[in-house]
Amino acid sequence: MNKVKVVYSKLYKEFGPQGWWPLTIKGNKTKHHVGPPKTDKHRFEIIIGAILTQNTNWKNVEKALYNLSRNNLIDPDKIRKTGQEKIAQLIRPAGYYNQKAERLKIVAYFIENNSNPKRQQLLDVKGIGPETADSILLYAYQKPYFVIDAYTKRIFERLGFKEDSYDGWQNLFTNNLKEDTQLFNEYHALLVELGKNHCKTKPLCNKCPIIRICKK
Template identity: 55%
Template sequence: MNKALKIYKILYMEFGSMGWWPVSSNNPKFEIIVGAILTQNTNWKNVEKSIKTLKENNLLDKNAIKNLDITKLADSIRSSGYYKQKARKLKEFVNFKGEITRDNLLGMWGIGPDTADSILLYAYNKPVFVIDAYTKRIFTRLGIRFNSYDEYQGYFHKNLPKDYKLFNDYHALLVELAKKHCKTKPLCDNCPLSKECQQKGL
């Protein structure tokens, strides 16, 4: 078994199935897209506040955001930080008329690879592996290091079955490990990956 799959199995045994994107509205796809844009450079609690405000004002809807004045939109998402830029990003998305592909998402102002891939994976069920800071941190410590987002993603795409549910679950498991053990200052005692890790205790 290759290492990418082995790590998944160990984490799955430890934490169980976690596939997730928290949604609270009856428009889950759009809520995920909004959440993926708002979560850039902030924590999820701040995003939740903005989503709640949007929902309470019936703005968690593509047409509603399209028709909303950008200043009012920015005000509604203030809790997420960088709210003026994020309002512009949301406007870019809702005004886009073409097909939602990775290239088209990356062509939108302010949408980077991790946001594009989160949208594709969680909102559109496309098998693209999302690379975030947690993924890079954990795999670097395990001894698997790359220089770019694309190289990290290529590693997972090459070594895992192309299954969006597995990618979804795997990413959630890595987030769980990063929160419980592989923090900035790692807590290696009882870490389920300690036998696989080059940097255990360092």
């Protein structure tokens, strides 16, 4: 079995199924929801989350999402018609709030005019890079795009892999796995779990489930 598959099976054995990322707002928190988004609102919630999570952690995103939800703004039409300053204040907890408010308005307009976007169309939208585009495609539209984030690069560099670009890292996974949305979804979530619990900036290798195949 290739190393990419070995890592997956070890992490799955250790952490179990994650059913990540689709979420729904519940009370003043977001709640994981297993499976594809059920409504357009739910899909838009995921798209907003993919933008808000740029350069911040999920706890801050939750607060911003909750503020938007409380103001009935998880809706592309309403985001488009609401003043940028008001949106910026509501999403303040997610940081870079002026920039992200502008991005939310741009993406709301885009989504209203593109109900089933292609990757290149998303990449042409201001503020959407490859990681955000692939998160939107994988989690909001259930398309098989492997998401490469900081955890993924850090873990696989420590495992001995080296790539120079986002596409290079993505090819490592797509060339070694079957093209499967659910698998890509689970694998990304498992890497986040490993990154949060063991493979931190300063790694805690003692109880790491893949220590035997790690080169660090």
